[in-house]
Amino acid sequence: MASMKDVAKMAGVSISTVSRVINDTHPVDGRTRGAVEDAIRRINYRPNLLAAGLRSKSGNLIGLAVPDIAHHSFEEFIKHTEQCVREHKHGLIIGDTHSDPDAEAEFIDHLIRRNVDGIIFIRVSDQSRALDMLNATSIPYVVLDRALESGTVPTVTMDNFTAGQLAAEHLLGLGHSRIACLTGPLDVALCRERLNGFTQALSHAGHRLPDQWIFEGDFRFESGVRTVELLLDTEPRITALWAQNDLMAIGIIGGLIDHGLVVPRDMSVAGVDDIVTCRMVRPQLTTVSQPFEAMSRAAVQLLMRERSAGKRLTERIVIPTELVVRQSTAPPADSTVSPHLKTQKELL
Structure with missing residues (x-):
């Protein structure tokens, strides 16, 4: 199985440079990055994402919880959220909470224990306990679509x-x-x-x-x-x-x-x-x-801003409709x- 050392040898760079390209932790000039990426493709190298996640306490994973994964509306949110998350070089873990507060709490707990980089969730109803669970952690989150009528949590909703x-x-x-x-x-x-x-x-x-x-x-x-x-x-x-x-x-x-x-x-x-x-x-x-796409994109961007700021934001974004x-x-x-x-x- 190909290793990072093999990639470094083929690209003519150090192992640390290969690591910087893979993890995108430090700037790398375009020519060097291209050589490393070409070597990765040529020898079919697959980084150990789990090990990288454990070292950095980040697996570049975002959690998305929806009340009904088969419902047409939530299918739209899933599609656009996944696309936007991918643009940010993250993966998406999707959970169906079956419009059940207990199932929602179980999935949110699973995401917390996996130490995901952020969570976007559509609350099942007023009976949701997810906010209390998330507020007890430092994990960034955004409430999408089914927001609270008031409050200071990061929220994206239509008007x-x-x-x-x-x-x-x-x-x-x-x-x-x-x-x-x-x-x-x-x-x-x-x-x-x-x-x-x-x-x-x-x-x-x-x-x-x-x-x-x-x-x-x-x-x-x-x-x-x-x-x-x-x-x-x-x-x-x-x-x-x-x-x-x-x-x-x-x-x-x-x-x-x-x-x-x-x-x-x-x-x-x-x-x-x-x-x-x-x-x-x-x-x-x-x-x-x-506006499914605009709402999904705003939610992902708000989540990424939270990550960069290193603190919970209180922004409430309302997307117009027609x-x-x-x-x-x-x-x-x-x-x-x-x-x-x-x-x-x-x-x-």
């Missing part, structure tokens, strides 16, 4: 309040007044923030969102289907329904179709996230986009188009 406002203003602008909302789990802070933005926009327009027009879901397709059953049984007057993520909105469309109803003729439906499936379903889904209008929303059958609709950005 969830504005997301709710955008959805309400769009449906009001189309002429809807009987508008319902399907939230995500209300023990997740961002769901409350989105609902607050939604209800405030309705209130400013002189409309109220009755409690019976608010349905709590779980961010899954099936909860959208179930909501249609409840809605048609109890509130058949509703003409528009906003779901707090796209999977639930697509479930709503499916449930309405199963009952012989046509979207958007009989009911307008909108979501949040702008996952690729929005453009695959018919009608294509109107939604509020979640409305994406497609085919699933239209004026209700009994009204005309509001002039407000003409100001909406339409992406087909």
Whole structure:
């Protein structure tokens, strides 16, 4: 098996120079670095990353915890976070916490014991214990997406309040007044923030969102289907329904179709996230986009700044969002188009 000594001999440099190139601990001029990297490729040398990590107490590893690894939204966060972490020459350890506080605590404890270089995590809910665990360590961390409503922890989130406002203003602008909302789990802070933005926009327009027009879901397709059953049984007057993520909105469309109803003729439906499936379903889904790439990149960059600073930062980064209008929303059958609709950005 090839050794560092073999690399040094082939490149015509010292072993310490090879070490500096591999571990990127000190500046090395471009020509020398190129010679070392060429020698590594030619003899297929593989550094012992575990041993290097033990010596430096760093394995160039970042941990990422998500509530559901198979969920479309979290797949996006994983994809973009991995890409950005790789650009920083780090590896990524991904854990599925199954929306379970105990599973989350177990995975965070595993990352702490592995002495990873940093942790990015999406909290399962308000029941999360991860912050208390991490605050007892010196490991840098960033809370992504499911942030606390207040506090001084390093956080990256989308503008969830504005997301709710955008959805309400769009449906009001189309002429809807009987508008319902399907939230995500209300023990997740961002769901409350989105609902607050939604209800405030309705209130400013002189409309109220009755409690019976608010349905709590779980961010899954099936909860959208179930909501249609409840809605048609109890509130058949509703003409528009906003779901707090796209999977639930697509479930709503499916449930309405199963009952012989046509979207958007009989009911307008909108979501949040702008996952690729929005453009695959018919009608294509109107939604509020979640800036997955920008959020992931901001989280990694904030984590790297924490590492460089050698201390916990208290920065809270809020990434803007925008409305994406497609085919699933239209004026209700009994009204005309509001002039407000003409100001909406339409992406087909």
